[in-house]
Amino acid sequence: MRSLGTTALGRVAKERACPPEDPLSHRTRRRVAFYSHDTQGLGHVRRNIELASAMIAAHPATDVLLIGSATAAARLALPPSTRLVVLPGVTKDRRGGYAAARLDMTLDEVIAVRSDMAAVALRSFAPDVFVVDKLARGLGGELDQSLRVLADSRGPGGARPRVVLGLRDVLDRPGVARAEWDAALTTETLMQHYDEVWVYGDPQVYDPVREYDLPRPVGAMVHYTGYLADGRGGLEPTADMSVPSTSMSTARTKSRPYVLCLVGGGQDGAGLARTFAATPVPAGHDAVLVTGPYMDAAQRGFLHGAADHRLELTVHMFLDDPASLIHGAAAIVSMGGYNTVCEVLASRRPGLVVPRVRPRMEQAIRLDRLSRLTHLEQVHPERATPARIAAWLRDAVRRPHHPHHPHAVDLDGLATVPVLLEDLLSRSAAPLEVGRASA
Template sequence: MTLINQSKRIIVYSHDTFGLGNIRRMLAISKSLVDADPNVSVLILSGSPMLHAFRIPDRIDYIKLPCLSRSVKGDYSVKFLDMEYEQLLKLRSNIILSAVLDFDPDLILVDKKPYGVSDELGAALHLMQRRGHRAKLVLLLRDILDSPESTIPVWKKNGYHDAIQLHYDKVLVVGSPDIYDMRKEYEFPDASHEKVDFCGYIARERSDKRAGEIRQQIGCTKERLVLVTAGGGEDGYQLLHSYLEGLSRQDLGDNTMTLMICGPEMSESRRHQIEILARSCRNVVIQEFNTDMMACMEAADLVVSMGGYNSTCELLTLRKRAILVPRVKPSQEQWIRAERLALQGLVRAIHPNNLTPKLLMDTVREELGRTNVHHSRLYQIDMGGLPRISESIGELLYDAEAKLPTRTRVSSRSVAAD
């Protein structure tokens, strides 16, 4: 009797060139996958420059791809190495191909771009297709990619729907069609439409720290606490500056403190400017980075934030009062999400083009003065993303095993003969 190998290998390709959102989300998904199945191990392929700063759970490892950067216009370039973009892209593509060949995954989970950044997944996908490799392919999409006017032509130009039909077994969307139905908004053809499963938003794991610990660390006892966060911080300077300028003109009083977290990717010069401006304000604590944002949010009475997917999910998980000032470049994604949630009364949203210190501080005062802090709609938001992702991927993994009970390795030796 031949014993079936129960071990399952998953490659997670994390599309990340900007901020912390992608890698934090993909790490949470990877942890959920190994927690749900003791037979699963995960190899993450990521270009995040901050990956080393996170705790990596058991049965998860990573290969660090050379970093790319993305401009506000959406153009990619080399971040650190003295190489031409095409050279670096070839290097990243070869690393990905080697990982697929040697790790020999049962399933590959791809974040956002069906062919990866600048088609860097293409070689691996086409090789697997030519070899009849049995790895299942799953595309993971956030609820919102960009405006329909930008997204539809990009997907047509890059042949993403063709990629879904040719390579992918399933498309998982971490969001709710009640908030934004991308199938309709982005005019998905029937063949792509049928592969889409909405998983709900990703609930964030609550911190082991008590809210009182964070408040005690910053000397906040009975005061109200406003948390102001710029996410990764690379493009959050204007939000922090506007808040401090508004606070210097409209003091919130002795009974209110502010915890401001700049983010690890804010430049040293800009962080220094924020620290200087904070000296003219009362009751402000500045931190460069905090590894426990959930604890910070839970400790706060009000959160002022950008509108990234992870930050929004953290706020929805904790049902926190929030003012979102999203970025609108290089993508409208954050603004569309903030606007949709604001229309349902779940958050307050300020378009960055309308942001002024006075408007921001007036909105802060209004929110701090509200008595109805838990909108009933908050309890109806679908936050079941992680368990549904694990369930969907588990179905594909064991369906593949039922059809092909023995492991067929694609060796690097066979590539030369291809």
């Protein structure tokens, strides 16, 4: 058995008498972590990126860690001091079922890997605030381990990390949404692990607490931010971006006014994209179509072939700054995902939305409500023909543009969220069980 020398023994004794200082005690920068499950498209991670950008703009001494599994997120422009942790992918089929994306693993196996990766990342990053998108326990409960890690963690000054659930305005039809909420033990998880719930919408448009008849203790946790609309975009591509994308400066080489079609990530946007590619363009205008990075390659090839035969049509797979393209369009045809709708609302440009109606009714419900209170119009996918869209475009491009026209709907969520964050961090973190017992 080897013995320690006197120097080593002295060092050990000194370390026991004066343990190393807690590295968190001198931390001067705020840390915020985000999670999104990312099984379809880029909507969840794009929303988190916009939130991170707003938080950093309000408090520049902020580091952000984005945890998710959208591989195409590497193509997105990120705010300063923001990095991605990419989990193994999970795909969603047309019936709403899940499976491992690329690995030869069962769903349970890939969820276990994702769970371990998220927990390790959060333990090491030690966030002051953890913001979870949509699923309180993560996909298949993959955040259960992470929530336990954070519950046992203490940051500078002994404060525990604050945990927030972020919800978009509409989840699905009330019966479906509430059944999924209960099956995932969402209320129980919120009571045990969460401090607040931020709803990224305006309750006069859609109030999930009322629509889904959520329990009173949950309602007491809810803060409505307004839609994450005004102030979006403008991020510069990251210096280490390894996957090429098209910048706004090179997205169009023609100088004429243009009409625009957006289909989100593209997984289920081929139908609308093909319809737009066949739609006559208003006189004196070009047409720009963005397919999204997840559209089937064969469908994307068909659309590029259509553009080869129509000089006025330009097709792009991906843009690093879609907000700039939206603000420059004479009129916009799009699907009804949360981020796209927010960008069109913020632009004050004429918008015709063709909402997805399967497997969820989320987009159709959103547009039914917003079309009553904003300038957005909608048409059912089965009635979205080239003739119908062409007629709408001819009228829309003649409408005057009022870039600062006020909306009846609250679009200032990106200004509200940093205020909520400051308020959350300024308050003492009471034990969650005690704090909820009186709710």
